[in-house]
Amino acid sequence: MKEHYHRTTCRICNSSDLKKFLDLGKSPLANALVNKKNLNKKDKTFPLAVYFCQNCSLVQVSDVVDPRMLFSDYYFITSASSPSVDHFKKYAQDILKNFIKSSGDLVVDIGGNDGTLLNELKNDSRVLNVDPATNIAKISKKKGIKTVNDFFSKKLVTDHLLRNFGKADVVTANNIIAHTDTVIDLFKGVKEFLTPGGVFIFETHWVRNLVEERAFDQVYHEHLSYYSLHALKHLVESVGLSVFDVKTVPIQGESIRIYVSNNRKSKPSVKKFLAREKSLGLHKFKVFSDFSKKVLESKNIMLKLLASLKENGKKIVGYGAPAKGTTFLNFFGIGKDTIDYIIDTTSIKQGLFMPGVHIPIYPPEKLLESKPDYILILAWNYADSILKKEKDLIESGVKFIIPVPKIKIV
Numbered sequence: 001m002k003e004h005y006h007r008t009t010c011r012i013c014n015s016s017d018l019k020k021f022l023d024l025g026k027s028p029l030a031n032a033l034v035n036k037k038n039l040n041k042k043d044k045t046f047p048l049a050v051y052f053c054q055n056c057s058l059v060q061v062s063d064v065v066d067p068r069m070l071f072s073d074y075y076f077i078t079s080a081s082s083p084s085v086d087h088f089k090k091y092a093q094d095i096l097k098n099f100i101k102s103s104g105d106l107v108v109d110i111g112g113n114d115g116t117l118l119n120e121l122k123n124d125s126r127v128l129n130v131d132p133a134t135n136i137a138k139i140s141k142k143k144g145i146k147t148v149n150d151f152f153s154k155k156l157v158t159d160h161l162l163r164n165f166g167k168a169d170v171v172t173a174n175n176i177i178a179h180t181d182t183v184i185d186l187f188k189g190v191k192e193f194l195t196p197g198g199v200f201i202f203e204t205h206w207v208r209n210l211v212e213e214r215a216f217d218q219v220y221h222e223h224l225s226y227y228s229l230h231a232l233k234h235l236v237e238s239v240g241l242s243v244f245d246v247k248t249v250p251i252q253g254e255s256i257r258i259y260v261s262n263n264r265k266s267k268p269s270v271k272k273f274l275a276r277e278k279s280l281g282l283h284k285f286k287v288f289s290d291f292s293k294k295v296l297e298s299k300n301i302m303l304k305l306l307a308s309l310k311e312n313g314k315k316i317v318g319y320g321a322p323a324k325g326t327t328f329l330n331f332f333g334i335g336k337d338t339i340d341y342i343i344d345t346t347s348i349k350q351g352l353f354m355p356g357v358h359i360p361i362y363p364p365e366k367l368l369e370s371k372p373d374y375i376l377i378l379a380w381n382y383a384d385s386i387l388k389k390e391k392d393l394i395e396s397g398v399k400f401i402i403p404v405p406k407i408k409i410v
């Protein structure tokens, strides 16, 4: 495929009845942190806008960047984040208790990252990780987890996986389907792969968080779809599978975990959840156009606040260099004349620069050496734990700015 293409139809139902509600202009790739030697080059940028499908209600980014550009090297390592590790431990218990019948069962994790989930299951079942990121697949293999370093697709299942590993009893995919343009093909591959009684369990960001938390910075090129159960039901049923259970899980704000099979009877949770989404208006365009207005309001308020702090000679730095920080800084137009530097605990990000705005990223120790007056929390979803961890800084007079959902100074 080309580096980038613009789809004119919905990714899951093929309707061309797509309505745009938020335009973020041209943005660099959120995870394409810049090396010092490339600072004089202009970063590649691609259009970034969000649409609502009037037919199946999927919220989606229609500008698709070649996944090989996005995922061949990847900077997010699950085991580096302790909330994620705890989450996957509990998740593994759920799978073990409810869906693994014997140690010969095969559990496959699509985009299993460094094997954090499978590591919890490898003593009780056969496990297989299918992950396209070469650097991360290596880590997974080192843990003793069978790993295929490739993009999951129907073709990979029929040509390679079935022949080498047999049918799968449990397939999981966490934070994957939102990143996949060819999601229909992925679901067809899963259907082909599953034993007749097998289950497909996946977690994905829930579109409610986008609107309720005004989390416009969740929008980036890697993050193509923003799912409701309404849209997911459409997707699952279009390949001949069905949703039999759903729950919300406290990870990345609030995510949804969906349970899919060939033939299991739908639990009351599914009907209840659909009703809940209806009462929130997630199946209608209006909620999303209202959200867009609020985002533009936030942008105004934040820029005024930062400008007045700079006028008063305040030193401002950023906390955390997550992908969402790229959207946030580029859409708001906040550069190194405002933010001196950003700190991040992930060592592979240190020494690099934020895409587009080229703000340098340092290890946390930089805060002691070059003390700021204000710290803007770009990793705002971890604001509570950051504030707890940094209470000495707060006591010493440093102020924290939490930008989302509503701008707050602590």
Ligand SMILES: [Zn+2]
Pocket: 010, 011, 012, 013, 014, 015, 053, 054, 055, 056, 057, 058
């Ligand atoms: Zn659609």
